[in-house]
Amino acid sequence: MTSEYTRAQAVREAATNGIPAALADLGSLVRIPSVAFPGFDPAEVRRSAEAVAALAEGLGIFDSVQISDSAIPGTDERGMPAVLASRAARNGRPTILLYAHHDVQPVGDEALWDSPPFEPTVRGGRIYGRGAADDKAGVMAHIGALRALTEALGTDFDLGVALFIEGEEEAGSRSFAQFLSDHADALRADVIVVADSGNWDDRTPALTVTLRGNARFTMSVRTLDHASHSGMFGGAVPDAMMATVKLLATLWNDDGSVAVEGLHSRVAETPEYTEETLRDEAGLPTGVSPIGTGSILDRIWNQPTVTVTGIDAPSVVNASNTLSPEVSVVISSRVAPGQKAQQAYAALEAHLQAHSPYGAQISFRDVDFGDGFLVDTSGWAVQVAREALHEGYGVEPVDLGVGGSIPFISDLVREFPEAQILVTGVEDPHARAHSPNESLHIETFRHALISEALLLEKLDAREPASGNTA
Template sequence: MRELQESWPREVLGVSIGKHLKITRMTSELTRKDAVREAAASGIPAALADLGALVRIPSIAFPGFDGAEVQRSAEAVAALVEGLELFDSVQITRADIPGTDEAGQPAVLAARAARNGRPTILLYAHHDVQPAGDESLWESAPFEPTVRDGRLYGRGAADDKAGVMAHIGALRTIKEALGADFDLGVTLFIEGEEEAGSRSFAQFLADNAEALRADVIVVADSGNWDARTPALTVSLRGNTRFTVKIRTLDHASHSGMFGGAVPDALMATVKLLATLWDEDGAVAVAGLTERDAATPEYSEETLRDEAGLPSGVSPIGRGAILSRIWNKPSITVTGIDAPSVANASNTLSPEITVVISARVAPGQPAREAYAAIEGHLRAHAPFGAELTFLDQDYGDAFLVDTGGWAVGTALEAMHEGYGVEPVQIGVGGSIPFIADLVRDFPSAQILVTGVEDPHSRAHSPNESLHLDTFRHAVLTEALLLEKLDARTTDS
């Protein structure tokens, strides 16, 4: 109502004409919104069926997995996009990985030009998924979509094939509600290697800069406050991931013959890794920074429920819980090559390999954080252990500029789509490529949204999508598209 009133040309219109114009505009707006709501609701069964078909494709982009499945996933997404009959072009394309002779995984790129002064929106999601891991931990097969208790289970059901289908479902809704000749420009970019590090992302942006240029970018790869409350992600931690080899011996030796005098690599590794945290479990690496920012109330009880933390295990760190997750660094050992229990023998291990993943507080460059961690490990290497660092990856943190008009428009669409006041949240996870988007498209307003909730268990066994959240997400994005279609770029 307020926006309509502010748009009247009061200096020209008389009171009676102004009232008539107000009623006409309100009627038109309600008609469009009602049409969007009806189309969104009627389109959910088809969207969920298509999501199930995508979940059945094990599109894992990591080395060692079948790349043909990622290609098959891209082809399935491209077929869905072509079926919209909205785009001037739809293609499956790859970019080279810089510094290698390899090509990246297949992405789907589609575009339609804006008309009559309307803005262009870029819709991003990714169709690759995490490996299933230990399938015995799944209650149903990871690549067989299964509905239980209002949730759809399967690898990629939430992260991020639901994001793909939220975009497609919203575009189907707009076509049904407004017709295919709407004026909004739309670019659809469905990546194929986000889970594997987006190694060709920067090159892809360079190769397709003109096609990807937009006024607003929606990255549908985050989450919500809970299953009922929508959220716009306004901060993300950065990350650095690397491998370190710890060597103390030229070869394995008998633990009885030399144990007690010769340090084995596993002992050195345990002592070294323990220096990364203090007694409270907070990161103890000099040079890693924290961000000073307020966070909402969030209880230890909620943390236990959402993270699966048993009552006998204490949380780690200090300060407000969400500050520990959103605004402070964390370090996790995500993999270790050491003798297995099944192959244990009375042997001193000569070398151990560890993968370390660190989350970096917003405001600190990822490379600076990596340098601090490497320096710490070298300074604390016990018994003169030899350290070798390799396979470093970096992703910078992201802070949204909330001053642009797109944030307000998105929050309004969320309120209308979910029927609940939205919140602005930080997220402890990372989406490193957003820094590339900011660098290459500095004038674009970036909105980070998603369909996950705290119980989605992305990257874990029994990943799932809350079906009502998906319905609301499709409607919300369709309402956002409708609002942008009614807006001119100079308004």
């Protein structure tokens, strides 16, 4: 048998040589507009799943590869197609579950894109296109790493592998929990790698160790039985827009921090992160002040937020001298790690009910919850992952908190409580996921793919006597 050093070098070389093919396959995936939201063509999501399944089949390592969906609990609907491939572990080696998703966000205003969103375009060392980073690059990091392992070691390696590429993450993962239940045996693993996060910058890798949760809902504010003339009744009758604006304003203090009793913050130290870096990465122009209190990363990683993400009201083009009877808004609250999302929602609802102006009638619907995540960093798999990241990037990895949410991770924790979960990713702070001109930094992708290939080699070489359970 070849030495462990030679194995690792062979895997690294195969991964490096495989980058062009992985990028070409990524381009093919980006060309498929796989938006899983209602109102978009579900056939494109199916086409994307078929393309991913073909890539998995082409590896020649899996006992089975299937495209599958599961029921959405409480409805007569089924979720979008996911790809599930698996091979059993041998000789006492661990099993790793590799997760990513092949669906993407809607494009939004295409006029804001500098190149067609579904035509991958290389500029300045980056590949631009919807899904180029989030998360088709995650898909290809998994495929590329498995290709490298297979090329270096052959198909007869001992590591167990489950590949789960979801098809509706951006649309809320509504069938995710049911999918886990339906396929629990095929998905059960010692280590789970979720390739749907980011890195400290385009040179420094990270393990995501905290994620905020999310509570999202629609609130309607009604003040009138019907629309009325603003000249005849304005000044005596509160219109719904006025009431909504005043009500929403109670959610924040003057400094922009959240003013809702019952929304918690987490106390934890954060690395140095300057306002200059924030302005650069977030696109915050000179003259616009940051909001909140505490260190910048504490605000992003450990404190709650409240954001109005949508509103149904008369548009500018349809404006008339009318008192609006009802206005609806979508509110998204990022919940600090450690607080249950349902508890946070209860605090928000109580606050809004208590502060409703002029006796306005408010109602709530379309409530969604997703709990945050705190990683136990003491597990053996975390240490192995850090070693692989260091070797792949040539830079020591950092532990990262993320202000965003990956709600389905709480489902993974519940279904597979013994598994060690590693949250990684290929994005850098300039990836602009979910925004126009989303892009992938090519060098970051190269390092991420090599790191994952080295991680797979380390797990395949892990001796059974050293223990392979979380």
